[in-house]
Amino acid sequence: MQHDLLAIIPELMLIATALVILLIDPLLPPDGRRGLGYLGVFACAMAGLSTWFLRNEEFTAFNDAISLDRYTIYFKALFLVIAVIAMLLSEKHLELHRRLLGDYYSLILLATVGMMVMTESIDIMTFFVGLELMALASYILAGFFRYDELSVEASLKYFLTGAFASTFVLFGLALLYGITGYTNYQQIGETIAAGNVPGSTLVIAIILVIAGFGFKVGAVPFHNWAPDVYQGSPTPVAAFLSVGPKAAGFAVLIKFMTVILGSESGTWVGLIIAIAIVTMLVGATMALVQRDLKRMLAYSSIAHVGYLLLAISASGEEVAAFASASIMFYLAAYALMNLGAFGVLVYLSNNSSFGNRLDDLAGLGKQFPWAAGILTVFMLSLAGIPPTAGFFAKFYLFAAVVDAGLAWLAMVGALFSLVSAFYYLRVIVYMYMRQPEQELERSGERSFDLNLGLGLAAVGVLLLGLYPSPVLDAAQDALLMVLGF
Amino acid sequence: MFTYQEQIGFPILTVLIFLPTLGGLLMLLMRGRPRWYKTTAMATTAATFILSLVMLARFDSLSANMQFTEKLTWVERLGISYHLGVDGISVLLILLTTLLSAIVIPASWNYVKERELIFFAMFLFLETGMLGVFCARDLFLFYIFWEVMLIPMYFIIGVWGGPRRIYAAIKFFLFTLAGSLLMLIAIVAIAYIAREGPFSTPVFDMDLLESAVFSSSVQYWAFLAFFIAFAVKVPMWPVHTWLPDAHVEAPMAGSVILAGVLLKVGGYGILRICLPFFPDAAVAYTPYIIILSLIAIIYGAIVSLAQKDLKKLVAYSSVSHMGFVTAGIFAMSVIGIEGAIMVMFSHGLLTGALFLMVGYLYERLHTREIASMGGLAAPFPVMAAFLLFFVLGSLGLPGLSGFVGEFLSLLGVFAYSKVLGAIAATGIILAAAYLLWMFLRVMFLKLRKDEWFELSDFSLREIGTLAPLAALAVWVGVYPNTFLQxxxxxxxxxxxxxxxYVAEGSGTLHDIFASLGGF
Structure with a gap:
């Protein structure tokens, strides 16, 4: 019993903090609520510390419902980093919109717990509970500015499509349970590999699960919610939503595709390749025509999902450890650079009359040299230009795809990454090479938290680009140890 | 573990590469003090140049081995290391880089009005990228430096360029990136093919890759991918179209570095990677590449004849001159290769100088249109003398540097095929035509405006930036052995x-397609 609880100490810490925040929030005067964010960050730091102490443990808990291993640890650490940066980005923005409430931090922490549970579960029931915890928290977060029409619209859209997606996943899982009789990943996988399951039902289950995950991570043709949700949500929430649920979705997708459906790769590789190509195509071309930066980043994140799916399809091949490790690294790099890019938008809208339009960027290089400078770093990283994390991630991912014998697919990926370079560059063009029609009005709201969050993301992006070894090794070790390659 | 060859007592290549970065970062602390940061920029580039001379002094020119090598494991799991080393070819191009970098700083002393600090810092970062490319002995590192060159140049064109600068900058960036992405995939592919077993680490080390043997279909594909990346940089016809735009819009110093060094990394890459890694494919593709080179030579020259803009004329002449580089390399003889390298070196000196001249002219007249000039030799006699000197050098007058390389390169092509050699030689005649005609229209004929007499001729600073290039051009022309050895x-x-591989004979077009299809 004690052993079981050991595995979820980080989650328990976050849940306890979330509840404490909810309890003391009404007791605080309005300007006393600032401290709640620090409480959340502190909880994440403690959870991170306990994760660090658990890093060499490897066991399953709660009757094989969850497993603690390097793979889970890697993702838990990533989710905590995401949560910390997201909370740091939020405070000032919420205060300026008069929505600085404790609920916000509780929801972020609960969503993080949901992601952790999703990743560590090795049982489809537990997984689904985690998924819903994350999803419900993020629906509310999307609508957190409830006096803002767009925010409410975002929340509703996210909720409706998300509910559909959950249903698909659930139906797929039910079918898997129906044909195999197990809820444990390993056992389902073994039964399927043994070949005693009806093929057509299995195919339907695979399609449903892929469709459900497609919704969650924002792959084409299940992507339509993403631009509206990212545009409408409060910017720090969009930052969080664009990386957290995606990372969790891919963490589970890797497990699903290898542990449960590894033996059936012939069935799904083609499907995933097709989705990956269409996703890159739609993401890259639609991002070209966006004039709103949050929508542009939404389509850009769809394009990035396309690259990640390339690696998922490569993980159907024999040398899968490599492909999955590249996804893990990519997710870490992507999290930092996307949080950073959204973070700069938060910074600009806090400090000026910035309205998230591309045109508002004109002349920013002069007016806000620091913000423009680090936005440049994030854009170059998103475009995959060295020496940034985005470059190494893309390099490693293409390497995995080439290694799996899919060099032509890597070429397709490279082609779309050329297209995508154009819209990332355009941000830089506007900031440094265009004259503004009228300068932004400054309001000069300084925030230490925000600067710290941006600084962390920027340093992380450069550090991962220049010295990727520690994270790379962690990702590879995690897979070698867990998935038994 | 960091190891380096004990040739000079300290890891000179690392210092050489990162000294400019250090200077650039230092400059960023001097915001608002123009005199300070300009001096820092100049001191840094001068120190880098002196350091490269020190390296040359200790360089053993009799050996074909890599020297001053340094190695540090970087990403162990992927077999990537920070591995540097230079041979004679690199050393020559490094000298060219450090020299031109040291020249463009004083040359653009008063050229830009806005955001000067970043302008000068960009050139220092650019120098790091260029030097890194010439020193890298690990393909991953090579690629990093290759891309690091791209960003400062993109900003230099896009921020401080002419009216259509944004178009030119994006075109430059996307053309180069298209090539580099192809190269990236090829790098990954050969690194994984060259390893020992399916689970051992990939091989990015160029020393190891040079001795690896690739199957012919891998060679045909990988050669093509690398070659396209390098051909964009050279630039070869038909992927040269970014060059005139980039040159016309780039500020003077940007053009000098672009023509002087950035084009050379293309030729350098072909010499360093395409030939030694993929010899079979190189031989098989030779006839087509030589024909493309000839088209570049003739086409570049003819288009130069028709230019109205002085800078565009020099830009297209680069396309023509660089044709001699690719033609010489693919002649695959000692003479041809040496010729190609000498053309690169001399083109860096002379075209660099020509772009400086165009810039200086523009600073005075505020136009680059040839038709609006005329009779400038009267108000600017010193400038006319310099221009004549560089024009003569550029058209291949014996005794100046242009002749040496083009002659050797032509000898190489002649040995390959007499007809093709004869066609290539017409490029030199055309060069004489467009350059002399340009000189005539700019410097002689009737003086258009009398107020030009009120403008000053070259200052000491301007002469100081051109004189070293002129001196080197004479040195190379009169006694090329210093450089040839x-x-x-x-x-x-x-x-x-x-x-x-040449003796074995080349594959036909049919073989190439069969192999490409069989991959």
């Missing part, structure tokens, strides 16, 4: 490596 061992080694 530097590049002879590596050129010979490369030609010897290629000889058996």
């Amino acid at each position: 530097l590049i002879e061992p590596p050129a010979t080694q490369l030609a010897e490596k290629m000889a058996p």
Whole structure:
């Protein structure tokens, strides 16, 4: 019993903090609520510390419902980093919109717990509970500015499509349970590999699960919610939503595709390749025509999902450890650079009359040299230009795809990454090479938290680009140890 | 573990590469003090140049081996290391880089009005990228430096360029990136093919890759991918279209570095990677590449004849001159390769100088249109003398540097095919035509405006930036051995490596397509 609880100490810490925040929030005067964010960050730091102490443990808990291993640890650490940066980005923005409430931090922490549970579960029931915890928290977060029409619209859209997606996943899982009789990943996988399951039902289950995950991570043709949700949500929430649920979705997708459906790769590789190509195509071309930066980043994140799916399809091949490790690294790099890019938008809208339009960027290089400078770093990283994390991630991912014998697919990926370079560059063009029609009005709201969050993301992006070894090794070790390659 | 060859007592290549970055970062602390940061920029580039001379002094020019090598494991799991080393070819191009970088700083002393600090810092970061490319002995590192060159140049064109600068900058960036992405995939592919077993680490080390043997279909594909990346940089016809735009819009110093060094990394890459890694494919593609080079030579020259803009004329002449580089390399003889390298070096000196001249003219007249000039020799006699000197050098007058390389390169092509050699030689005649005609229209004929007499002729600063280039041009032209002996061992080694493949005969177009399809 004690052993079981050991595995979820980080989650328990976050849940306890979330509840404490909810309890003391009404007791605080309005300007006393600032401290709640620090409480959340502190909880994440403690959870991170306990994760660090658990890093060499490897066991399953709660009757094989969850497993603690390097793979889970890697993702838990990533989710905590995401949560910390997201909370740091939020405070000032919420205060300026008069929505600085404790609920916000509780929801972020609960969503993080949901992601952790999703990743560590090795049982489809537990997984689904985690998924819903994350999803419900993020629906509310999307609508957190409830006096803002767009925010409410975002929340509703996210909720409706998300509910559909959950249903698909659930139906797929039910079918898997129906044909195999197990809820444990390993056992389902073994039964399927043994070949005693009806093929057509299995195919339907695979399609449903892929469709459900497609919704969650924002792959084409299940992507339509993403631009509206990212545009409408409060910017720090969009930052969080664009990386957290995606990372969790891919963490589970890797497990699903290898542990449960590894033996059936012939069935799904083609499907995933097709989705990956269409996703890159739609993401890259639609991002070209966006004039709103949050929508542009939404389509850009769809394009990035396309690259990640390339690696998922490569993980159907024999040398899968490599492909999955590249996804893990990519997710870490992507999290930092996307949080950073959204973070700069938060910074600009806090400090000026910035309205998230591309045109508002004109002349920013002069007016806000620091913000423009680090936005440049994030854009170059998103475009995959060295020496940034985005470059190494893309390099490693293409390497995995080439290694799996899919060099032509890597070429397709490279082609779309050329297209995508154009819209990332355009941000830089506007900031440094265009004259503004009228300068932004400054309001000069300084925030230490925000600067710290941006600084962390920027340093992380450069550090991962220049010295990727520690994270790379962690990702590879995690897979070698867990998935038994 | 960091190891380096004990040749000079300290890891000189690392210092050489990162000294400019250090200077650039230092400059960023001097916001608002123009005199300070300009002096820092100049001191840094001068120190880098002196350091490269020190390296040259300790360089063993009789050896074809990599020297001053340094190695540090970087990403162990992927077999990536920070591995540097230089041979004669690199040393020559490094000298060119450090010299031109040291010249463009004083040359653009008063050229830009806005955001000067970042302008000068960009050139220092650019220098790091260029030097890194010439020193890298690990393909991953090579690629990093290759891309690091791209960003400062993109900003230099896009921020401080002419009216259509944004178009030119994006075109430059996307053309180069398209090539580099192809190269990236090829790098990954050969690194994984060259490893020992399916689970061992990939091989990015160029020393190891040089001795690896790839199957012919891998060679055909990988050669093509690398070659396209390098051909964009050279630039070869038909992927040269970014060059005129980039040159016309770039500020003077940007053009000098672009023509002087950035085009050379293309030729350098072909010599360093395409030939030694993929000898079979190189031989098979030779006829087509030589024909493309000839088209570049003739087309570049003819288009130059028709230019109205002085800068565009020099830009297209670069396309023509660089044709001699690719033609010489693919002649695959010692003479051809040496010729190609000498053309690169001399083109860096002379075209760099020509772009400086165009810039200085523009600073005075505020136009680059040839038709609006005329009779400038009267108000600017010193400038006319310099221009005549560089024009003569550029058109291949014996006794100046342009002649040496083009002659050797032509000898190489002649040995390959007399007809093609004859066609290539017409490029030199055309060069004389467009350059002399340009000189005539700019400097002689009737003086258009009398108020030009009120403008000053060259200042000491301007003469100081051109004089070293002129002196080197004479040195190379009169006594090329100083430079030839530097590049002879590596050129010979490369030609010897290629000889058996050339003798074996090349694949036909049919073979190429069969292999490409069979991958």
